[in-house]
Amino acid sequence: MIGQLSSRIILLSGWRRALVAFLAGALATLALPPYDFFAVCLVSFPVLVWLIDGAVDTADGGWLRRALPAAVVGWWFGFGYFVAGLWWIGNALLVDAQNFAWALPLAVLGLPAFLAFFYALATLIARLLWSDGLGRIFAIAFGFGIAEWLRSFVLTGFPWNAIGYAAMPVPLLMQSDAALGLYAMNALAVFVFAAPALLADKRHRRTGLALALLLVAAHLGFGFYRLHHAPAVVDEATGVRIRIVQPSIAQSMKWDDAARRAIFDKHIALSEAPPQPGEPKPSIIVWPETSVPYILTRTPEALSRIGEALSDGQVLLAGAVREEEGGGGTGPLYYNSIVAIDDRGEIIDAVDKVHLVPFGEYLPLEKWLRGLGLQEVVEMPGGFTAAASRRSLSVSDGLAFLPLICYEAIFPSELGYSGPKAAAILNVTNDAWYGNTPGPYQHFRQAQLRAVEQGLPLIRAANNGLSAVVDPYGRITDGLALNAVGVIDASLPSGVDPFWGTPPGVVQTWTILVLMVAASCGFQVLSSRRFD
Known part of the structure; x- marks a missing residue:
């Protein structure tokens, strides 16, 4: 059944492909506060993977021409995600509607349209590293990891609703952030969210799903371990x-x-x-x-x-x-x-x-x-x-x-x-x-x-x-x-030493991203040899 669904999504084209990408992105916002229904990402990202599978240009126009359809899919996914996740910004313009109501379309549609280009870049990068099976899951995780990192500083930055937040809705699931930081968590979250796309594959299905489940287990286990050894919630040690x-x-x-x-x-x-x-x-x-x-x-x-x-x-x-x-x-x-x-x-x-x-x-x-x-x-x-x-x-x-x-x-x-x-x-x-x-x-x-x-x-x-x-x-x-x-x-609760002595940052982010791109390149090489 999943194989039939993936085939139908892969074969979509034109406005149907754009609409499904938009709806998949919009659906993913239910993983954000105040809903925190993170399971929707286990649907949204596999759909995105299958849409990228079908986003090909057979014309001989170079690497950009071949990757551009995937970028378009990513843009529509991002547009849905940011419209559904940021529509409330328009409320600020209605406080003084006489002066700012004219800008409502720019806030509700214009800002999401701009932010969607980061997700277009994510899927373009992923498509360049694309291969069959597990390799493309690493590729899309790397692409989104890079895009979310760029979104944190380009044009002063706006990392609101980064994908990693969907994987950290409660304190038990927040502890990995202490060790890895948000930007590394973005890539790992996308890997786990996209992994169910492998259910429609024969190659690397067990390996990929096992790796995703291992990451989830580590995420839960580390959270349980850290909270189990944490002091009581109300800590009056500071006396403040x-x-x-x-x-x-x-x-x-x-x-x-x-x-x-x-x-x-x-x-x-x-x-x-x-x-x-x-x-x-x-x-x-x-x-x-x-x-x-x-x-x-x-x-x-x-x-x-x-x-x-x-x-x-x-x-x-x-x-x-x-x-x-x-x-x-x-x-x-x-x-x-x-x-x-x-x-x-x-x-x-x-x-x-x-x-x-x-x-x-x-x-x-x-x-x-x-x-x-x-x-x-x-x-x-x-x-x-x-x-x-x-x-x-x-x-x-x-x-x-x-x-x-x-x-x-x-x-x-x-x-x-x-x-x-x-x-x-x-x-x-x-x-x-x-x-x-x-x-x-x-x-x-x-x-x-x-x-x-x-x-x-x-x-x-x-x-x-x-x-x-x-x-x-x-x-x-x-x-x-x-x-x-x-x-x-x-x-006032007491503070604790950051997990590494200093808050997680560049080292953790790029360690995860390098591992992701290395794995995607490795699978791409293996895939090309298989077809030689």
Whole structure:
């Protein structure tokens, strides 16, 4: 039966082949949060393999001509994957629909159409290494591994919803990320997801399926071993108590002048609320990204009010817009920042966002695009300015955090920093832009995996959710649901040493990719000799 199905898919052509590729890519998004039904990838990727089997050009036009049909299949697969997985980005443009609704097709269709070229490249690379049987499974895994690695940095990068996340939906299955990192996991995940295509083959079927099952067993076994030897989820060894404030302010109100005082008072009230009976007061209070509705250097009364709200020894870490005078008469510069404020109402430290969102927080090719009448989505004259480098945020004597503002948490290769060693990752964000959609769930999962890779607990404050404290094994110690209003009072878990002493990166990624390409080339050579 599977052989008949594969034959029918291989023989598809024209719009039917494109439609099946699109639907296979769209189906794969059910493996992502909030659904986490990873089994769909065991259908989507075999279909993609069979589509590439049939994507051939018999004309004698050189290697590119022969591989181009496979690239087209990959593009349609990617287009389906990114449309179904990122449609919610359009919600941000409807917050100020009068100014940005015109760009809705660009966000919902244009961005996926661009990102789909990475998957077109993946299938083009795979087709160049294609052979029968098991060799093509290694080839497609290598192709996607390269494509997802490129997607992490090309044009500032956008590795959102990398395929590897589908293989890591729960802490048991997250531990391999500590040893291998996301980019290596992308290639291994595709290998396992594509392996069922071998059910329709006679050659290498048992070998390939056995290897896939071995990888799954290793994935599960390593997760079980690591969690079995991990300390209890609630670990009070640090002695630090954290309060995370989740106010759930509607995005349409965020910069409404008439609502600023009410927004500020809501944050203060949640911060001043007494802890549960028998629980100690938190020593650190965290507000989400851009939670302070004022420029603090212009509004000393806001700093005074914060100082009054804090008890002796408490520190507030708040997302705020920081203003700095620009040079050469260019006007003020604005930074998306986290500020640390002590119980006297004084700013004791501040860090700025390094990796800004293109078109959201700044305009690429600014002079040209502004000349066309375009502007960034954020309501800030001239957009935000990026910090030159990342450094840790000093909270108190001997305690520092690694600050990640909003989507900085999706870049595992950009978490190097200077300054004191961090005791935790501090991720502040405002996902109210995206409403009740999969976006906030996807964002949280990616931040959760950064904790596993870095061996650091995660403190995550999101305006409307998902806010949580996560230990360095990816386990949630406490959290608030999407759109809930309230606070989290929790102990800060201890960190652990990264699996290799440092977070996984280049060595692990390229070890896996080299093994994949070597295996695919080896099978390609064997296949060519068989037909000689």
